[in-house]
Amino acid sequence: MLDPALLRPGRFDRRVVVDRPDVKGRQEILKVHTTDKIPLSPDVDLEVLARGTPGFAGADLANLCNEAALTAARGNKKWVEMADFENAKDKVYMGAERRSLVMTEADKRITAYHEAGHTVVAAVVPDSDPLHKVTIIPRGRALGVTWQLPVTDRYNTTRDYMESRIAIAMGGRIAEEIFFNQLSTGAANDIQQATEMARSMVTEYGMSDKLGPLNFGGGGNHEVFLGRDFAQHREISEDTARLIDVEVQEFVLRNYARAKTAIEAHRDQLVAIAEALLVRETLDGNDIEILMKGGTLPPPKAGSTPTAPATVEGAAADAGLNPALKPA
Numbered sequence: 001m002l003d004p005a006l007l008r009p010g011r012f013d014r015r016v017v018v019d020r021p022d023v024k025g026r027q028e029i030l031k032v033h034t035t036d037k038i039p040l041s042p043d044v045d046l047e048v049l050a051r052g053t054p055g056f057a058g059a060d061l062a063n064l065c066n067e068a069a070l071t072a073a074r075g076n077k078k079w080v081e082m083a084d085f086e087n088a089k090d091k092v093y094m095g096a097e098r099r100s101l102v103m104t105e106a107d108k109r110i111t112a113y114h115e116a117g118h119t120v121v122a123a124v125v126p127d128s129d130p131l132h133k134v135t136i137i138p139r140g141r142a143l144g145v146t147w148q149l150p151v152t153d154r155y156n157t158t159r160d161y162m163e164s165r166i167a168i169a170m171g172g173r174i175a176e177e178i179f180f181n182q183l184s185t186g187a188a189n190d191i192q193q194a195t196e197m198a199r200s201m202v203t204e205y206g207m208s209d210k211l212g213p214l215n216f217g218g219g220g221n222h223e224v225f226l227g228r229d230f231a232q233h234r235e236i237s238e239d240t241a242r243l244i245d246v247e248v249q250e251f252v253l254r255n256y257a258r259a260k261t262a263i264e265a266h267r268d269q270l271v272a273i274a275e276a277l278l279v280r281e282t283l284d285g286n287d288i289e290i291l292m293k294g295g296t297l298p299p300p301k302a303g304s305t306p307t308a309p310a311t312v313e314g315a316a317a318d319a320g321l322n323p324a325l326k327p328a
Helices: 023-034 046-051 058-074 082-094 105-124 159-180 185-203 238-265 267-280 285-292
Strands: 131-135 145-148 282-284
Touching: 023 046, 023 058, 046 082, 058 082, 105 131, 105 145, 105 159, 105 185, 105 238, 105 267, 105 285, 131 267, 131 285, 159 185, 159 238, 159 267, 185 238, 238 267, 267 282, 267 285, 282 285
Parallel strands: none
Antiparallel strands: 131 145, 131 282
16 A cells, blocks of 8 residues: 555556456466476366455465365375365365364254255355355364355345345354254354345445435445545434444344245255265265255265365355355
8 A cells, every 4th residue: 555645646656456367367377386287186177266266366376276285295195186175275265174173062063054054045045156065174263164156256246146145144043043942152253244244235335225325334444554544434313323223134134034934945955964964074066966956975985084075066155155155
């Protein structure tokens, strides 16, 4: 960030903006870092990796390739497999696996049903990105994660899409409430994301029917640097603030009810996904599709590690997490 005084004509009056690469650019960058440098397994799909790394710059993608190569080397593999890239991506996004974390069977079961709740809602609601995988392996501060990969980079976000994101975020809490008749702190991050998204829809994006296309001071969290005020305030009346709170609550609760309806209608599928997670720890998009259709999964291969997805497919978050899907 430069002081505007330095940008007067005759000084730094030329600007060259180098934006982060889009999905096609990320795929080409991955080719540069893998061709003739890293031996790739035939199952590696660079297009899927490019779709799963929105916002990554060239240095981030280089780091991803290095992490994948290190993961394969630790396993004494002759080449880098898709599972190594998946593990590397998870590590870059959320941190290393916390296999040393001792979880009780009760906590593990709650986490499995929580993530299955996100998964079922994401598979059912419209305007949702395709599911990529779901895991209950702890990473960073997350006990489990549901990933969605967008088919292409998103440059505009619709109201329907954002409402679906709120419903998906609520899925974990609803699953805990329905199947365990209790609430836990595991949904704290989901609730925060849903509330922030709903508030942005009302105060920044003009998506409220009652308040109309107005901006109420949202998005004022700018970084402080030379040439800009330390604080930016915009006064609104108490009545308007009260209406904003009511609208935010309505957005969240409406999609909470929407997610609850989806889970109650697909209760059997949620149980199947949760129980499969307790056995395998990680399910990929193909596994989820089979279970959502009422099918059964083949038994895990002997000697296979539960950290590696069973197959390689294409796409999620959200996100979410986005991330995307975001960690739950």
